[in-house]
Amino acid sequence: MELYDVVIVGGGPGGLSAAYSAYQNGAKKILVIERDRELGGILQQCIHNGFGLHHFKEELTGPGYAGRCIDLIKDKPEIETLTDTMVLSVSKDKKVTAVSPDKGLFTVQGKTVILTMGCRERTRGAIRTAGERPAGVFTAGAAQRMVNMEGYLPGRKIVILGSGDIGLIMARRMSLEGCKVQAVCEICPYSNGLTRNMVQCLYDFDIPLYLSHTILKIKGRDRVEGVTVAKVDEKMRPIPGTEFDIECDTLLLSVGLIPENELSMAAGVEIAPFTNGPKVDQRRQTNLPGIYAAGNVVHVHDLVDFVSDEAEIAGKFAALEAQGTLTPAVDTVAVMPANGIRTCVPQVLHLPEGGEPVRLFMRAGAPDRKVTLEVKCGDEVLVKKMLPVVKPSEMITLDIPAAKTVLMHDKIEVGLRAK
């Protein structure tokens, strides 16, 4: 069985950034396994721009960002990549079994493994919309791949459910391709997409956005003919008497993303509540020694730049562990989301002697303005940061210097305080 320093499952931006970081940190034999026909992951179908401002200090398209990540790892003898290769299992003892048309079924042994499988879209089944099962109901991402890579239009008259970024981006994309986007419906009283996408994708094309509205029924038997929409109350229950119909031949669903963790769970990786991804420490190590995780498989990010940042952390520590130079942890500190914070990654800190710099990635529970983000240990505030605006759709990051982590014991609380 071939032995690698680091085996990386998934060749999207997470996997590629992890591979490059592992290489930079001294790993000599790195394998990236990707199930698609090429590297780059979902970025290859995200042809719009706006990627890379943080990570590459330059505004790039999705394929442009993917290209940068691929360029960083190609022609490096230390990094091997396999495409068209599906990982079937990852074991606790870091054996990775995969299958491909070229190599058949095979198993490799990793000194460490990094899980970067990303996430997938919630489908109609996940939101249980009533109606027949006509053609014309797609997830926004599936439609994006058809339009941007395969060269097909899923329909002509479109309704989009969900105002997440993929939904908004597809509203513009379909409009540019000559389709009529009838409406975007959002069950929340606020949009779940980035502000720039609201402006560029909806306002620019005069597409109506129905906040606090959902789709009750999909009409049509062979093909979608329309949807029945209703207003919802503050508990997201449809309000009787508010129903109206919108004619369409296609319904695109942008109703959330699920970290893709079947492999992680089968390996015995502990999954955290709310994020639905592996519970990780500040080095992105899971509960299983030597198995790391980063990117959208851990928690859904808003920006790919943060996926790369996080994957670099995982790549670095996996490489150090593979070389036997990882500083051992002497302290365990639990990270607890408190007031106003819904999720925080990492969920636990394993701190070495002298502490270690920690970057926290958080999501707020509700939109708010002018709040202070505080990291507290007991009654003592260790770090704080003013935030002019918080939105559930936009991730909050906070860097904690090593000197502050030394002051932590038992558990820390991360919360928002109103001004």
Next chain:
Amino acid sequence: METKVMNCIMCPMGCEMTVTLENGKFVSVTGNSCPRGARYAETEVTDPRRMLTTTVRIRGGLLPLLPVVSADVLPKGRIADCVAYLRNVTAEAPVKAGDVIVHDILGLGVNIVASRDM
């Protein structure tokens, strides 16, 4: 004096800015956190511009479509014309990211370039 509230789209921060206008002319802006925001606010009220990302057909590539991007922002009002023009453009593989696919589209002074290698 009139004021206009807008969201900056220069980066994902999405700063909420207040622009002050006098007789339709830009006077000042508040709420931006960087100089790019101030520039955006001024052009958005006088001459709105957008980046364009779309696809063109490609012959001999891994995929039937090549993603392309405008090398700079285009007048918002001409985006639809540019898309219509690109509908009739076919690129030839191999293409490198950054290769010019359409030079000076519709005389607007902006090139359309490939987003990726293919």
